[in-house]
Amino acid sequence: MSEFFKPKKQVLKSPEQAYAELLGNSSENQIVEIAVDLIDEIDNQPQKIHEDKIDRIVESMKIVGQLDPIIVIPNPKKDNRYILIAGRHRRRACIKLGLDKVKAVIRKETNPDKQRLMLLATNNDRNTDYSPSELAFSYKEQMELLQKLGNKSTASQIAQENNTNRKTVHKYIQLTKLIPPLLSRVDSNSITVGAGYELSFLSTEQQTKVFNFMLNHPDKSKIDKDTARLIRLSPDDLQNIFYPLVDKPLLFEDEENITAEEPKAEKKINSDISETNNCPSEGQLQKNQNIPFNVLMMISFIIKKEAYSILLHIISNFPTTDEVIELINTKYVTNGVCFKGNFSEGEKPPYYTPDYEKYSVSFKKKLTVTFTSEANEKESYKLSYAELDTGLRKYLRKYVSAEDKILAIKQAHN
Structure with missing residues (x-):
């Protein structure tokens, strides 16, 4: 095999070595032995001491000795003393075993931010069951220090040095x-x-x-x-x-409990969606007008029936309105999707009457919905996709049960 194709031998770095490279110091420092009583610890740390880990290290050291050195820096305020940067559990294990000295690497780093960064990262090392809050505040402080030091891709760096991924780092930081x-x-x-x-x-x-x-x-x-x-x-x-009500929809105080039996009325024209049950007069063409709330809920029902992926996206991903519109444009508008159906069989939409027996839906610059009655009379409505997004979210709150939402979330993430 030629030298060109010969793979290089992989060398696994300890957490301390890896983070030393991150801080711009890849040189290998000499391992020395330092008296344990000459080492001072920093009190302000997000991670707690875990006695069970100390016991595990003690049992390991009884068999193979101290494999990983601790990291210290000279104490600038006290001659011949050191500040512990990484290895609190290992130092305590040495004390518990009755050892006078501990193997250590002395770093000459003088930048307080870099010292703190190394302390945080190297204490999130292997075989440690830190609590979520400990990791959360540790990751957050690491990110703030890296940003202060001018580093880019901070989440990626933290993920690499803590043997995790960027998504996990962001998730834990959000916990703070x-x-x-x-x-x-x-x-x-x-x-x-x-x-x-x-x-x-x-x-x-x-x-x-x-x-x-x-x-x-x-x-x-x-x-x-x-x-x-x-x-x-x-x-x-x-x-x-x-405590979900299995046979009843979710109701919210900010929406009226409207019934379909209330009489129709002429509708006012303005730019907002109305949460009244006023229906337009028969045959009236609706363009850029205030869509009655009962009609909006019927349209939302049709979207649930014919284009469920839109509703599922809202339930499971908490998207912005722009993200919902992007989904609609990509999946429906671009492909010229059109739906036709009727309400003669199966589940009926809210406020259903024979005036809305059949429907057709067209995705273009605006959503166009046409209802046809038993007498072949038609009512057409046009609404923007921002208005549709508003209606769908109201429909979710008012007519979709908690059980259905849970099933939808599980469906989206399986």
Whole structure:
């Protein structure tokens, strides 16, 4: 085999060596022995000491000795003393074994930010079961220090040095936005990390309501990711999310409980969607007018039936309106999709009457929906995709049960 195609031997670096390279110092420092009582520790650290890890190191050192050196820097305030940067558990294991000295590498780094960065990263090393909150605040501080030092792709660097991925790093950093009582429950696993991530997007007031609800309902002391997604989607409807009404839709205080039996009325023309049940006069063509709320809910029902991927995207991904419009344009408008159907069989939409027996839907610059009655009379409506997005979200809150939302979320992530 030629030298060109001969693969190079892979050399695995310790966490300390890898992070030394990240900080711009790849030289190998000499390992020396230092008296354990000459080493001072820094109190301000996000990671706690774990006695079980010390015990594991002790058992290992009884067999093979100290394999990995600790890292120290000279103490600038105390002659002949050192500050511990990495290796608190290893130093304690040496003390527990009755050893007077510990193997160490002395670094000459004088930049306080780089010292702190090394301390944070090298303490997130292998075989350590740190709590989610410890990792969260450690990752957050590492990112802030890297940005301060002018580094780019900070999440990628943190992920590489902590043997994880960028998505996980961002997820843990987001946990720092949880209120302390909820973050404590993430640490105790009453709330999963995935659920904590979803809840962290709520306001402080909304998070407090979630925590108080859990306190007042001991049977709901745990929250998984699917439930948290529902809470994030409808933070003011905790009762229906935790105790769903199987045969009834979710109702919200900001929407009227409208019935289809109320009489039709002429509709006012303006730029917003109306949440009244006023229907247009028969045969009236609606262009850029205020879509009646009952018609908007019927259109949303048709989208659920014919173009479910739009609704599923809203339920599972929490997209912006622009992202929903992009999905519609890419999947439906560009492909010239058109739907036709009738309500004679199967589930009926909200506010259904024979006036809306058949429907046709066309995706173009605007959504055009035409209803045809039994008497072959037609009513047409045009609405922007931003208006459709608003209607779909209202439909989700008003007519889609918690169970259906959970099933949709599971479907989207399987």
